[in-house]
Amino acid sequence: MFNSLTERFDSIFRKLKGHGKLNEQNIKESMREVRRALLEADVNFKIVKTFINEVSAKAVGTEVMKSLTPGHQVVKIVHNQLIDLMGSKNFKIKLHDNKINKIMMVGLQGSGKTTSCAKLASNFRKQQSINPKLVACDVYRPAAIQQLRVLGKQLSIPVYADEKQKNVIKIAKKAIKESENSDSNLLIFDTAGRLHIDERMMKELKDLKKLLKPDYIFFVADAMTGQDAVNIAKEFNDQIEFDGVILTKMDSDARGGAALSIKAVTDKPVVFVGTGEKISDLEEFHPDRMANRILGMGDMLSFIEKAEANIDMEEAQKLAKKLQKNQFTFTDFLSQLQQIQKMGPMDQLLGMIPGMNGKAMKGMKVDEKEIKHIEAIIFSMTPMEREKPLSINGSRRHRIAKGSGTSIQHVNRLLKQFEQMKKMMKQFSNPKFMNKGMLPF
Ligand SMILES: Nc1nc2c(ncn2[C@@H]2O[C@H](COP(=O)(O)OP(=O)(O)OP(=O)(O)O)[C@@H](O)[C@H]2O)c(=O)[nH]1
Numbered sequence: 001m002f003n004s005l006t007e008r009f010d011s012i013f014r015k016l017k018g019h020g021k022l023n024e025q026n027i028k029e030s031m032r033e034v035r036r037a038l039l040e041a042d043v044n045f046k047i048v049k050t051f052i053n054e055v056s057a058k059a060v061g062t063e064v065m066k067s068l069t070p071g072h073q074v075v076k077i078v079h080n081q082l083i084d085l086m087g088s089k090n091f092k093i094k095l096h097d098n099k100i101n102k103i104m105m106v107g108l109q110g111s112g113k114t115t116s117c118a119k120l121a122s123n124f125r126k127q128q129s130i131n132p133k134l135v136a137c138d139v140y141r142p143a144a145i146q147q148l149r150v151l152g153k154q155l156s157i158p159v160y161a162d163e164k165q166k167n168v169i170k171i172a173k174k175a176i177k178e179s180e181n182s183d184s185n186l187l188i189f190d191t192a193g194r195l196h197i198d199e200r201m202m203k204e205l206k207d208l209k210k211l212l213k214p215d216y217i218f219f220v221a222d223a224m225t226g227q228d229a230v231n232i233a234k235e236f237n238d239q240i241e242f243d244g245v246i247l248t249k250m251d252s253d254a255r256g257g258a259a260l261s262i263k264a265v266t267d268k269p270v271v272f273v274g275t276g277e278k279i280s281d282l283e284e285f286h287p288d289r290m291a292n293r294i295l296g297m298g299d300m301l302s303f304i305e306k307a308e309a310n311i312d313m314e315e316a317q318k319l320a321k322k323l324q325k326n327q328f329t330f331t332d333f334l335s336q337l338q339q340i341q342k343m344g345p346m347d348q349l350l351g352m353i354p355g356m357n358g359k360a361m362k363g364m365k366v367d368e369k370e371i372k373h374i375e376a377i378i379f380s381m382t383p384m385e386r387e388k389p390l391s392i393n394g395s396r397r398h399r400i401a402k403g404s405g406t407s408i409q410h411v412n413r414l415l416k417q418f419e420q421m422k423k424m425m426k427q428f429s430n431p432k433f434m435n436k437g438m439l440p441f
């Protein structure tokens, strides 16, 4: 997510922060580079122009020029401007437990509507009083209904579908009627996509909107399609006004142009982002956190939230103590590895940690297969070896390699990584480091 932009900003601001004093000339030069970076990230050119004009006007202000840390001040201005660009308020979805809430999904073919329906349902189900149901309003592809049924089954979330009915309005009416006599109080309507916007599809969506009067309409867009996604969002919004955007496939989008432009073009915020194919790969979109991520300040808040949801805090505290006393062992390492795996793909997690993005991340990529090797190696150690890694000498290394079906190089590498991780975690558990990561100005 935003990897290339982060790298570009990193080098631009490094230069800028290096100057003791700033003048109009070096600000102008940096702004030229920021402009190029944004354009390369596929941000709409009009938005880039406004962005640069506003940042430049603020950056050459006397307060910045006179400040002791002008470079940092400019970064701060860019940071604020990025937040403004993506929407300065967090969009909050309110669901009511005493009525049937309705969410309607719209978007082009393959944008991720059906998958996002399931992700949303699973997400909202966490609220105790909300019982979601998925409604299959894509009647054009038989496989579409089946896809929704499979997702519903996987999540144990009910699905309303009628393979024989081709009239979307009738389906929607029946789904609502059926829910009135059940405990379902959130209906999520999956609709059909088309390759391009066409009148028939728009009419069907408009009719459905009229009938449902949905609480929320979300436009689902594939982030990888960049400015195309933005243009289509505008057309959809002009024709059937939606409330917010779900940007999918952010995991595969290194540029981020859609995420940065869509709010300014449609005046509708990005509400969620899809970060993978799994149901749990959905994140709320927080403009401030995204701006942090783009500027390489990591996204500690999202990371902490993910960690809190998946990591046993008591264990974590015990671990922090062990780290401080330098008693971290391979048994701890294994349990950490297992906990971290629960949180999702490693490279995504690492990207959220300050200082771990850009170039630093390239060497840190952790292959999920590699984790299996690591587990096998640790399982082949004796309990004593796990507790005292320093005792693992040459002949023990041979035995472990054989026992785990790996090679001596694998074992050596792991022992080295273990020491590195110990150091990194020690640093990471230090409150000074965390503060520095979160408040870089
Ligand atoms: N990597 C990644 N893949 C995603 C994400 N969201 C959806 N996909 C994949 O994108 C493909 C299309 O997703 P669907 O949910 O079927 O898209 P749709 O909009 O319902 O498509 P139609 O019903 O044909 O209009 C599937 O293979 C999904 O697994 C995401 O956030 N990340």
Ligand SMILES: [Mg+2]
Binding pocket: 113, 114, 115, 138, 144, 190, 191, 193
């Ligand atoms: Mg679909």
